[in-house]
Amino acid sequence: MPESKIESSQKKQSSEPSLVSPSEALSILDSSQSLMNVVQTASIPREKYFGKKVRIHILDNIKNGHCPEDCGYCAQRKNGNSGIQEYSLKTSEEIFQEALKAKESGAYRFCMVTAGTGPSEKSVQSLSSTIKRISEELGLKVCLSAGLLNSEKAILLKEAGLDRYNHNLNTSESHYGEICTTHTYKDRIQTLSAMNNAGVGLCSGAIVGMGESNEDLVEIAFKLKELKVISIPINFFIQVSGHAIKNPGNLTPEFCIRILSMFRLVNPDSEIRVAAGREGHLRSLQSLSLFVANSLFASGYLNVKGSDIQQTVQMIDDSGFEVEWEGSEGNFISVEPHPYSSENIKNLYKFKKQ
Ligand code: SF4
Numbered sequence: 001m002p003e004s005k006i007e008s009s010q011k012k013q014s015s016e017p018s019l020v021s022p023s024e025a026l027s028i029l030d031s032s033q034s035l036m037n038v039v040q041t042a043s044i045p046r047e048k049y050f051g052k053k054v055r056i057h058i059l060d061n062i063k064n065g066h067c068p069e070d071c072g073y074c075a076q077r078k079n080g081n082s083g084i085q086e087y088s089l090k091t092s093e094e095i096f097q098e099a100l101k102a103k104e105s106g107a108y109r110f111c112m113v114t115a116g117t118g119p120s121e122k123s124v125q126s127l128s129s130t131i132k133r134i135s136e137e138l139g140l141k142v143c144l145s146a147g148l149l150n151s152e153k154a155i156l157l158k159e160a161g162l163d164r165y166n167h168n169l170n171t172s173e174s175h176y177g178e179i180c181t182t183h184t185y186k187d188r189i190q191t192l193s194a195m196n197n198a199g200v201g202l203c204s205g206a207i208v209g210m211g212e213s214n215e216d217l218v219e220i221a222f223k224l225k226e227l228k229v230i231s232i233p234i235n236f237f238i239q240v241s242g243h244a245i246k247n248p249g250n251l252t253p254e255f256c257i258r259i260l261s262m263f264r265l266v267n268p269d270s271e272i273r274v275a276a277g278r279e280g281h282l283r284s285l286q287s288l289s290l291f292v293a294n295s296l297f298a299s300g301y302l303n304v305k306g307s308d309i310q311q312t313v314q315m316i317d318d319s320g321f322e323v324e325w326e327g328s329e330g331n332f333i334s335v336e337p338h339p340y341s342s343e344n345i346k347n348l349y350k351f352k353k354q
Pocket of ligand 1: 068069071074075076077078115116147
């Protein structure tokens with residue numbers, strides 16, 4: 001693998017400058033440029049930094065429901081009445097056993113997601129000892145998505161071995177009040193800054209299709225660039241039962257590809273992930289997204305079922321790309337057969353919503 005790609009996969013922060021200005025980014029979203037021109041332009045940095053590799057991510061939901069926040073897009077929000085199953089934070093041993101199964105199935109990274117405003121000090125202590133055990137005993141890289149945090153908590157989690165923290169910006173500052181009233185955009189930025197300062201890599205992205213303007217989308221992309229976010233999941237809003245988004249946008253597959261291309265050109269060396277909603281919103285253009293994005297979720301999202309891994313691997317193979325697997329030193333390599341190959345797929349740890 002060329003050195004630049006190895007460096008890119010090991011970095012904790014994005015460092016390459018944007019390849020487009022805000023006005024050029026805006027023009028990508030309207031139909032003045034042909035879709036194929038847009039995809040071709042965005043495929044250049046995609047190939048430069050990630051070659052033909054596609055990273056597959058699987059989530060593990062370790063705490064569901066019981067949330068006092070009112071994020072309008074979320075099935076777990078207060079008063080959502082979505083009928084999802086609620087459960088408290090799993091025990092440290094339960095989480096460790098799930099990480100062990102993931103490791104045995106070939107996973108390189110273990111992503112834990114909790115519902116709620118943010119973890120208490122007691123929860124941070126418990127999460128820290130779990131993270132330490134998983135990273136030291138299993139050698140897995142650990143990602144966590146646990147809501148709002150201050151600097152002290154960020155440092156504790158970093159010292160425990162946390163590799164990456166997910167906290168999505170979701171939308172632009174001016175649109176934030178339309179999607180949530182119980183916390184602010186500034187709260188989110190403070191959490192991301194605390195993690196950045198603690199030296200934890202940032203995973204932060206957007207949920208598109210919540211009534212935002214094209215200008216809002218461009219603003220989010222440049223804010224993520226400013227925060228040097230290394231991993232950017234782009235979610236396409238799924239109208240879950242009980243959601244409170246007033247004006248969900250009408251996303252077309254073509255517009256979804258334009259959005260992914262715009263995020264790639266603003267954040268050329270960041271991982272751009274096709275996240276929740278790809279099946280319903282990109283539909284028959286899902287494989288085209290791989291030419292500008294280099295990562296995706298498989299097997300399901302927080303409270304919504306997604307494509308299974310076998311279908312996802314087939315799409316990657318059919319499109320001429322390769323599934324990527326991360327070695328123990330943190331550099332991304334291909335192995336034959338890769339962990340998600342048909343030979344290994346029957347053993348793969350499946351994401352469960354218990
Ligand atoms: S996104 Fe997180 S904080 Fe917001 S309602 Fe859902 S679980 Fe709660």
